[in-house]
Amino acid sequence: MKRRGNMLNPFQLLPGPRAHALAWLLTASAATGAGALTLTWARADEQQPAAGLVRWSAEEKAVLASLSLKRLPPAPSDPSNAVEQQPAAVDLGRRLFEDPRLSRNGAVSCASCHDPARQFQDGLAVSRGVGLGTRRAMPIVGAGHATWLFWDGRKDSLWSQALGPLEDAVEHGTNRAHVARRVAQDYPREYEAIFGALPLLEGLPAHASPKGSATEQAAWQAMDPRRRTEVSRVFANAGKAIAAFEKSLPVPPTRLDGYIDAVIRGDRAAGHLLRADEVRGLRLFIGKAQCVSCHNGPLLSDQQFHNTGVPPRNPIRPDRGRAAATTAVQADEFNCLGPFSDARPEQCEELRFMVTDDAALEGAFKTPGLRSVADRPPYMHAGQLSTLEAVVRHYVAAPHAVVGHSELTHRHGGASPPKHVERPPIELTDGEVADLVRFLGTLSTAR
Amino acid sequence: MNRLSAFPLALAALALLPGCASPPNDLDLALTRPGVERRYVVTLQPPARPAAINQLHAWQVQLRTSAGTPVTEARIRVDGGMPQHGHGLPTRPQVTRELPEGRYLVEGMKFSMTGWWEIKLAIDGPSGADQVTFNIVVAESAAGR
Numbered sequence: 001m002k003r004r005g006n007m008l009n010p011f012q013l014l015p016g017p018r019a020h021a022l023a024w025l026l027t028a029s030a031a032t033g034a035g036a037l038t039l040t041w042a043r044a045d046e047q048q049p050a051a052g053l054v055r056w057s058a059e060e061k062a063v064l065a066s067l068s069l070k071r072l073p074p075a076p077s078d079p080s081n082a083v084e085q086q087p088a089a090v091d092l093g094r095r096l097f098e099d100p101r102l103s104r105n106g107a108v109s110c111a112s113c114h115d116p117a118r119q120f121q122d123g124l125a126v127s128r129g130v131g132l133g134t135r136r137a138m139p140i141v142g143a144g145h146a147t148w149l150f151w152d153g154r155k156d157s158l159w160s161q162a163l164g165p166l167e168d169a170v171e172h173g174t175n176r177a178h179v180a181r182r183v184a185q186d187y188p189r190e191y192e193a194i195f196g197a198l199p200l201l202e203g204l205p206a207h208a209s210p211k212g213s214a215t216e217q218a219a220w221q222a223m224d225p226r227r228r229t230e231v232s233r234v235f236a237n238a239g240k241a242i243a244a245f246e247k248s249l250p251v252p253p254t255r256l257d258g259y260i261d262a263v264i265r266g267d268r269a270a271g272h273l274l275r276a277d278e279v280r281g282l283r284l285f286i287g288k289a290q291c292v293s294c295h296n297g298p299l300l301s302d303q304q305f306h307n308t309g310v311p312p313r314n315p316i317r318p319d320r321g322r323a324a325a326t327t328a329v330q331a332d333e334f335n336c337l338g339p340f341s342d343a344r345p346e347q348c349e350e351l352r353f354m355v356t357d358d359a360a361l362e363g364a365f366k367t368p369g370l371r372s373v374a375d376r377p378p379y380m381h382a383g384q385l386s387t388l389e390a391v392v393r394h395y396v397a398a399p400h401a402v403v404g405h406s407e408l409t410h411r412h413g414g415a416s417p418p419k420h421v422e423r424p425p426i427e428l429t430d431g432e433v434a435d436l437v438r439f440l441g442t443l444s445t446a447r
Numbered sequence: 448m449n450r451l452s453a454f455p456l457a458l459a460a461l462a463l464l465p466g467c468a469s470p471p472n473d474l475d476l477a478l479t480r481p482g483v484e485r486r487y488v489v490t491l492q493p494p495a496r497p498a499a500i501n502q503l504h505a506w507q508v509q510l511r512t513s514a515g516t517p518v519t520e521a522r523i524r525v526d527g528g529m530p531q532h533g534h535g536l537p538t539r540p541q542v543t544r545e546l547p548e549g550r551y552l553v554e555g556m557k558f559s560m561t562g563w564w565e566i567k568l569a570i571d572g573p574s575g576a577d578q579v580t581f582n583i584v585v586a587e588s589a590a591g592r
Contacts, residue, residue: 066561073499147501293532293560294532294560296500296560296561297500302500302501302537302559302560303501303559306534349503349555350503350538353538353539353540353541353554353555353557354539355536355538355539356539357539358535360534360535407532407533409533423531423533
C-alpha cells in the first residue's frame, strides 16, 4: 500500500461539473510514496497549460522512472575478466583502443569505427576498416550491461567482443601473433603490471592465427601448441584491457532523464524541461507506439534479439542475425567457458541457458539502446534507414520479413490476419510520427 | 473496501504495464494448476526475492498427484514467452536438479521486460505426459533497484 498516495484519482476529489471545467495538472512523488500530492489547475477553456506540464498516471510514472539513468545499476561484473576493475587495465585498454598499429595496414584502430568524438561510432551504414563491413558500428557506452555482444550476440563478453574485429579480415585485418608482438614491444611494463610476465616471443612468425589467411593459418599450425596458447593468452588479455576501458565509460544523462527525475520528484519545473510535442512523443513511446516493449530500462534496450522485418542490406544473401550466431558463441575459444576465461564453469550461466533452437532467432538482431540515438544516423543493423522518421514509419508499415518472421503485426489492408493476435498493430498518424521523432531527440545528452 | 483503496490493489495485482501491453483483465495468475490432462497438480514457486529484469535466477516446481502425493522422477521441459509481443523466453531454462518431495529446481529463468509472460511446462512423469501453462506478470517493482 506504499504507493497508495500516487494512485489517487484527483477527479474523485471534486464534484463532477467542476472536474470537467478544469484541466488538472497532477504531480506526485511516485518514488517515495510520501503522499505529498501537489495539485494545481488551470481553466482548460481559458488557456492551455504550460507546454510540457501534463498529468502522468501512477502507472505511467512507474514506466517513466524505469527509463531514468538513476535506475541504471552498476554494470554487472564479468567473472570471465578478472582485471576489468583495475585502473591500470583501463589505462592500457584506452591506449590499445586507440592504437592503429593493431591492424594490417597500420591505420585502423578500434577508435576508427568507434570514434570517441562521435559516441564511439562512425556514422556510416556499414563500417570501413581495412575493408568494407556488412553491419553498422555499435556505440560502446553502456555495452558493459549487455549479455550478448554484436548485433547478433556472437560474443558473450566485452573482452571477447574486442578480439573479434582485430582478426576480422575487413576490420583490423590483423592476427593474434602480430597483436602479441605489438603488446610485447609497445606495452611490456603496462602489460606485465596487470597480467604478469610476458611469454618469450622470439622466433614467433610475424603473422599467425587459426582464423587468418591460408598463410597465417599454416604458420599457426606450425607453432608449438604451448606457444599457441601463450600467444592466444596475450591476445585475450589485450581484449580484457580494452573491455576494462570500455566498461569505464560513463553513461551521460539526457534531457529525458532530467524531465523524468523532475516528474518523479513532483517538481513543477518538469513542465519547462520538454516541449509539448516531445511529451506527446514520450506518451506514444511508452504507450500505443509500443517502443518501450523492447526499448525498456535505463538504456532503452531489453538486450534481446528480435526480428522486426527490417529489410536486409543484401536481399540475395540476407543476414540471418542471431540464428547464425549461437553456434559461433558456443564454439568460441574466447567464450566464458574457454581456456582464457577467468570464470568458473558454473558462472557461465548465460551460455548454459542460451536459446539456440527458437525459430524466432532467424533474422533477429539485438535491440539497440536509444540513448543519443538522434545523433547517430543511419539506423538499424546495417544502416538501412537514414532518418528516425524512416525508422518510426518502418514500425508502422511493419513489412513482412525477408528472412524469418517479423514480430510486428499489421493489418496490411486486411489481406493477411495478424500473426500474433494479442499484439495490436502500431498505427500512428503523421502528427504522431513527428511527435515520436521529436521525443527521440530528448534522449540526447543534456546541454 | 472503498474505491480509492481498491484502485491501487487492482493495479498492484496486474502490475503496470508499458503502454498498450496491459495484460487481459481476466488473466488467471494462479501458481497452482492442474495439467490439461489432469495427471498432475503443478505448483510454480518464484524466488523469495524478485529478480531484476534480465537477471538470471531460479524457480521451483512442485509436482503432486491430484491426491496430493509428491511426484518424483519426472522430466520437465520449460518453455514460454510473451503472448502480447510474439516472442519466447530470452533463455532456455532447465530443470537442473530434483529436490525432495516432488520438487524440481528450474535454473536459467530470466525476464527481459515487465509484462505478461507465459511459463509452459511439459511434464513426463510416472502417470504419463501432461502440460500446464502459468501466467506471470512481471512488475516494475520486481525489476530491481
